[in-house]
Amino acid sequence: MNFPMTHAQNQVARAVLEGPDIHRALTRIAHEILERTRGASDVVLLGIPTRGATLAHRLAERVAQFEGVKVPVGSIDITMYRDDLRLGPARPLGKTDVPAGGVDGKTVVLVDDVLFSGRTVRAALDALNDLGRPKAVQLATLVDRGHRELPIRADYVGKNLPTAKSEKVKVLLSEIDGRDAVELLKNETEGAAK
Amino acid sequence: MKHLISAGDLSRDEALLILDTAEELARVSERSIKKLPTLRGRTVVNLFFEDSTRTRISFEAAAKRLSADVINFSAKGSSVSKGESLKDTALTLEAMGADAVVIRHGASGAPHRLANWVRGSVLNAGDGTHEHPTQALLDAFSMRQRLGRLDGLKVAIVGDILHSRVARSNVLLLSTLGAEVTLVAPPTLLPVSVERWPCQVSYDLDAVLPKADVVMMLRVQLERMNAAYFPSAREYSRRYGLDRDRFAKLHDDAIVMHPGPMNRGMEISAEVADSPRSTIVEQVGNGVTVRMAALYLLIGGENQ
Structure with a gap:
């Protein structure tokens, strides 16, 4: 999930991953998916909007490039399943786009940019439950920054990034942000991250 | 946005947000499970003082697809036929803890009055010859x-x-x-x-x-x-x-x-x-998704 960036005055951004690092991490994850699912024949990639959906498309491209398998790819919006809807004003919805073959009997790989509390993934599992019954569900994330609040772990991780809870992790992707980078934002002053 | 009483109250951005939200929600109607958990535990009261088939059913379906509890009230066979005023009816609903009240009334301006009496959101489902x-x-x-x-x-x-x-x-x-x-x-x-x-x-x-x-x-x-x-x-x-x-x-x-x-x-x-x-x-089908969008945007977030 991307975080609503309320730019406090003294925020310092430090790039932890650059474009080539992201490229390599995604390449490795694509290989791992192929290896673990024995050729990805029953795999459906579902990205969590906004940036997870973009990453899912990038992974599908790589899988196609390596083994010529055309993996169905889509997106799953979790807004209506969030457990914190009542903590803020109603949010605009992201796009849910389930590939034509559906998810029944498939191995669904959920793709998100940052794994943090695990609440987004919990919501995604609930949303997935209403779409059908996959054979298995796996999770791929570009950055795992720790601080889980639920018993959830990722099957494929681009980069384990130790963070303080007050820090923020921002993933930038060229399709959306014009460039590829993962930045760690530190608040010089105190101020809890979301 | 707290109430939806007049189409004239909507800014261009708000109106487009409702339409865009409805477009996403339209896909829910195509699924085998046509339900979202978003309004679980919220109560929507349909308060209909005038006859209506499609609008009432549409609002009811919209609220139910978002998992809200729906209480239907029609003036016929209710205390209104015994002479209860709109205000007293509103206070009764208020005591039941309505998060949203969908009102259709023969008098123009009734939803506007109601909005001053209840804490929840008021959605105008048609008032007299005024608005819908x-x-x-x-x-x-x-x-x-x-x-x-x-x-x-x-x-x-x-x-x-x-x-x-x-x-x-x-x-x-x-x-x-x-x-x-x-x-x-x-x-x-x-x-x-x-x-x-x-x-x-x-x-x-x-x-x-x-x-x-x-x-x-x-x-x-x-x-x-x-x-x-x-x-x-x-x-x-x-x-x-x-x-x-x-x-x-x-x-x-x-x-x-x-x-x-x-x-x-x-x-x-x-x-x-x-x-x-x-x-x-x-x-008619679009009515359900648009009303889901309106209900979600009005009462899906924090209590104002």
Whole structure:
């Protein structure tokens, strides 16, 4: 999930991953998916909007490039399943786009940019439950920054990034942000991250 | 946004947010499980003082698809027939903890009054001859779905404008969204203040039809007519009804809408109503998704 960036005055951004690092991490994850699912024949990639959906498309491209398998790819919006809807004003919805073959009997790989509390993934599992019954569900994330609040772990991780809870992790992707980078934002002053 | 009482209260961004949200929610109606957990534990009261089939069922389906609890209240068979006032009814509902009250009332302005008495959100489902904002939203949604845009669209609204809350809400919303509206009616069926509405007025349907992208036919509301507004139903139908010959004057992509219920043979011929270019049936389906969007945006977030 991307975080609503309320730019406090003294925020310092430090790039932890650059474009080539992201490229390599995604390449490795694509290989791992192929290896673990024995050729990805029953795999459906579902990205969590906004940036997870973009990453899912990038992974599908790589899988196609390596083994010529055309993996169905889509997106799953979790807004209506969030457990914190009542903590803020109603949010605009992201796009849910389930590939034509559906998810029944498939191995669904959920793709998100940052794994943090695990609440987004919990919501995604609930949303997935209403779409059908996959054979298995796996999770791929570009950055795992720790601080889980639920018993959830990722099957494929681009980069384990130790963070303080007050820090923020921002993933930038060229399709959306014009460039590829993962930045760690530190608040010089105190101020809890979301 | 706390209440939805007038289509005129919506900014362009708010209106587009409702339409975009509805577009995403429309996919839920295509799934085998047509339900979202979003409004679990919230209560929506349908307060209907006037007869209604599609609007009440539509709001009920919308609330249920979002997992809200729905309490239906109709004036018939309730304490209202024993003489209870709107305010006392409202206070009763308030005590039941309604998060949203959907109200239809014969008196213009009733939802506005109600909004001062209850803590929850008030959604106007039609008040007298005043407004019916969710109908305008679903009409705009249907137009955008069929024609791909609203900006610059030429919309003709034809018929009993005087008694129509649908017409007023549509004029206000469509002008906010950049469409050009022309009202077409006999002079007796136009409200006095119509020159101040953000739209054009014509008395000649045949002159308007060739330029229109959308023709919205309104029902002649005989139940609200306490005077003779036109000589005979036959003459009205001849001059302002959409029959096969008039339909042929429309350009090939133009669509025909009707908020329902229709008087077939009066304002619209059966042949036109059932043509593939009529959106009358899909308007009903779109009503559910647009009302889901409105309910979600009004009471899906924090309690104000």
